[in-house]
Amino acid sequence: xxxxxxxxxxxxxxxxxxxxxxxxxxxxxxxxxxxxxxxxxxxxxxxxxxxxxxxxxxxxxxxxxxxxxxxxxxxxxxxxxxxxxxxxxxxxxxxxxxxxxxxxxxxxxxxxxxxxxxxxxxxxxxxxxxxxxxxxxxxxxxxxxxxxxxxxxxxxxxxxxxxxxxxxxxxxxxxxxxxxxxxxxxxxxxxxxxxxxxxxxxxxxxxxxxxxxxxxxxxxxxxxxxxxxxxxxxxxxxxxxxxxxxxxxxxx
Amino acid sequence: xxxxxxxxxxxxxxxxxxxxxxxxxxxxxxxxxxxxxxxxxxxxxxxxxxxxxxxxxxxxxxxxxxxxxxxxxxxxxxxxxxxxxxxxxxxxxxxxxxxxxxxxxxxxxxxxxxxxxxxxxxxxxxxxxxxxxxxxxxxxxxxxxx
Amino acid sequence: xxxxxxxxxxxxxxxxxxxxxxxxxxxxxxxxxxxxxxxxxxxxxxxxxxxxxxxxxxxxxxxxxxxxxxxxxxxxxxxxxxxxxxxxxxxxxxxxxxxxxxxxxx
Numbered sequence: 001x002x003x004x005x006x007x008x009x010x011x012x013x014x015x016x017x018x019x020x021x022x023x024x025x026x027x028x029x030x031x032x033x034x035x036x037x038x039x040x041x042x043x044x045x046x047x048x049x050x051x052x053x054x055x056x057x058x059x060x061x062x063x064x065x066x067x068x069x070x071x072x073x074x075x076x077x078x079x080x081x082x083x084x085x086x087x088x089x090x091x092x093x094x095x096x097x098x099x100x101x102x103x104x105x106x107x108x109x110x111x112x113x114x115x116x117x118x119x120x121x122x123x124x125x126x127x128x129x130x131x132x133x134x135x136x137x138x139x140x141x142x143x144x145x146x147x148x149x150x151x152x153x154x155x156x157x158x159x160x161x162x163x164x165x166x167x168x169x170x171x172x173x174x175x176x177x178x179x180x181x182x183x184x185x186x187x188x189x190x191x192x193x194x195x196x197x198x199x200x201x202x203x204x205x206x207x208x209x210x211x212x213x214x215x216x217x218x219x220x221x222x223x224x225x226x227x228x229x230x231x232x233x234x235x236x237x238x239x240x241x242x243x244x245x246x247x248x249x250x251x252x
Numbered sequence: 253x254x255x256x257x258x259x260x261x262x263x264x265x266x267x268x269x270x271x272x273x274x275x276x277x278x279x280x281x282x283x284x285x286x287x288x289x290x291x292x293x294x295x296x297x298x299x300x301x302x303x304x305x306x307x308x309x310x311x312x313x314x315x316x317x318x319x320x321x322x323x324x325x326x327x328x329x330x331x332x333x334x335x336x337x338x339x340x341x342x343x344x345x346x347x348x349x350x351x352x353x354x355x356x357x358x359x360x361x362x363x364x365x366x367x368x369x370x371x372x373x374x375x376x377x378x379x380x381x382x383x384x385x386x387x388x389x390x391x392x393x394x395x396x397x398x
Numbered sequence: 399x400x401x402x403x404x405x406x407x408x409x410x411x412x413x414x415x416x417x418x419x420x421x422x423x424x425x426x427x428x429x430x431x432x433x434x435x436x437x438x439x440x441x442x443x444x445x446x447x448x449x450x451x452x453x454x455x456x457x458x459x460x461x462x463x464x465x466x467x468x469x470x471x472x473x474x475x476x477x478x479x480x481x482x483x484x485x486x487x488x489x490x491x492x493x494x495x496x497x498x499x500x501x502x503x504x
Contacts (some may be wrong), residue, residue, distance in 0.1 A: 032304050032314045041405035041419040044312075044468040050401050051423075182391030183308065198309035201425070201467035252308040305420070312472040323476075339464050340430050347473070348458035352451060354415030354476030361466035363428070 022243060023177075025186035025251055033198070037250035045196035045248030048120070050201045052128025057123055061112035067125075070109065078132040083139045083245050086234040088146055090205060095149040095230050099126050099205060108150065117224035123203045127194050130247030137244060138191065140237045153235025156228055162219030168232075183252065189240035192249020199252065206233055268358040276342040278371065279382060281335050282343040285373060288333045294381040301372040301384040307364060310390040315365035317372045317380065323349070329356030331375045364390050399426055404485065412478050412503050418473045421423070422495070423497055428463035439487050444489035447471055449499065452481040461489075479503055 011212045026034060040046050057068040071077040082098055089096035089104075096104070099117060105110050115122040140146070141223050171180070172188035179185070193206040198206075207229050211221035222228040276284075285294070299319040305311050321329045333346035347358045356374065364370075373386045405419040422444070425493045429441025447459040447469075457473040475483075480503045 030304060030306070030308045033308065036312075036314070040420070041403065042470060044470070046403055046419055047401045047421055047423045047468060050403060201311050249313040304416065316472070336464065339429070341462055341464065343462045344464040346460045348455070350455060350457070351456060352456040352475055352477070354474045357417070357472075357474045358458075358471070359419075359472035361470045363464050363466050 013101055021138055022189060022240065023187055023244060024048055024189055024191050024194065024246065026246060026249065027178075028149045028184040028186055029250075029252060033250055033252055037192075037246065043248065043250055045203055045250060047192070048124045048196075049131050049248055051120070051123035056128060058178050059079065060106070061110040061113060065112075067105075067110075069110075074129060074132055078129045080133050080136050080139070082126075082130040082247060083133040083136050086146070086149070086230055086237060087141050088143045094227070095234050097230050097233050098129065099207075100225060100230070102126060102129070108215055109203070117198045118205060118208060120203075123194050123205065126205070127203060127248045128206070130194065130245065133245040134247055137242045138237055140234070146234060149231050149234045150238050151235075153231035153233070154229075155236075156232050157235055160212065162217035164217040164219075166217045168213065188236065189243055190236045191240055191243050192246035194247065195249035195251055197251045203248070206236075240249050266355045273319050276337060276339055278337055281337050281342040281371065284335050285333075285371065288331075288346070288373060289375070289381050292379070292381050293305075294383045296383055296385075298382040299372055299374040300372065301334075301385060301386050303386050303388055305388060306384070307388055307390045310364040310366070312361045313364050313388070313390075314359070315362050315370070316357070317374075317384075318358075319356040319374045321356050321376070323351050323354055323356065326377070328353075328377045329374050330377055332358060333373050333375075334362070335373070336364070336368055336372045337370075338363075339363065339365045344370070355362055364388060366390055400487075400493075400495055402487075402495070404497060404499060404504045406483075406501070407498060410501060410503050412475070413476065414462055414472050415476045417472055417474045418445075418483075419470070420485060421468060421470050424489070424493075425488075426463065426465055426469065430463065442490045442493075443467055444487050444493060446488045448486050449473060449475065450484045450486075451475060456483075462468060477501055477503060482483075 026037065056074055057066050061064045084113050085098040086095045099122055102122060103115050107114050158168045171185050176185050176187040190206045194203050196203050207224050210229065210232060214221035266279055301317050301318065303313065303315045317332055319329050328351050329349050331346060331348050334344040335342050336344055344362055345360060349356050367389045369385055369387055371382055371383060373383045403421040407416045410416055423476060424444050427439050427442040429438065431439045433439045443463055444461050448455060448481040449457045456475045459471060481501055483499045483501050484496060496500050
């Protein structure tokens, strides 16, 4: 009996240690790739941040409104904002991610031409706004209305899909830290998006990464901006709550 | 597209003649190097090439090269060229320096198609040539896209 | 106009060597990638970079398709007094971009 108790206690400690030991993909990268993210002067993603800063104060739409006309200096008004997305969209009674909010603001407030998902302009703005939360903890809103979205996101995360019949969880929970060919399987925390991926040779969103993973298991990827995508993003943000924002990150 | 991805993509493609461009080779690299030195002797040493021996993605590989020199009008490094063995072309970059450079240093990010040898050759104002080389292993990512 | 980031040290002393780090947004299309229709995408790269101080070349670089997308170039220089630094990137398809920065010796 005592043995069983000791074993249970040990197991509990181990589970607690595992739960605490969340690692950013940054920790598993080569030293050279880490240096690229750590030094803004060497981080190619900063080119997009620079573009985002320019768009932030550039008038657009019939009334010639810029982001700055309403929000002022992003350094103040956008601090911590990206860390709280996906959030609840009061207007549409649904969850919305940061890219969706930027695109919405642009259309409905600025009355400017839409910025398409994964367009350079939208990525640039998301990177610039994301930078204003750098080093802050991911802080998903304690909004009860997001619960259903997160639960759906978790279900999608655990659902096997594609010809390889693999769920996200099978790689990123069950086998995180182990190697798949030359690379370490990361825990899949969305702390650094949008990020510059060496494989892409450009900046990309979390949804682009998710679509890549889905193609990888030979599944039909969800469309950019699909409700399923937002749900997975909401679950991943909850799962990574408290981890530091790294935007704009670099990954291999 | 690497041959490995071709195979994954469609076995039928293997029946077609290979669309691959000519690859650089040890001979092509030696020829490019000779063009840079004009056939002069190259001594190993003095110049230092810094590149990771194990690379996680060949698309962007940080590389730096430095050669100690007073960088005066009388004694300076004129140029440093980088060559590779197995990219489509043997030439990577060549840098020109002047006494205004302060030191003979260059850092950039390069592409490596596969594991191979990289060579840096420095040309000095006294007409001598010095070199350093490095072996780089490019690991293959599991989840290739595109 | 391609986006460019130029990192110059805040404190520069006469006669001391310092490094300048540059990034420029450019896809560096190698000329070797298949276009999906049996051909290859045409080469479109930056082929040369020069840094001149007060009209005199400090550093020059010839680039090949083996330079990574969004070229990162770090070089060093040494000045005796303040002056104008001109950086110029040239490439395929008539690409030609210059940036000018003041080097202030403290």
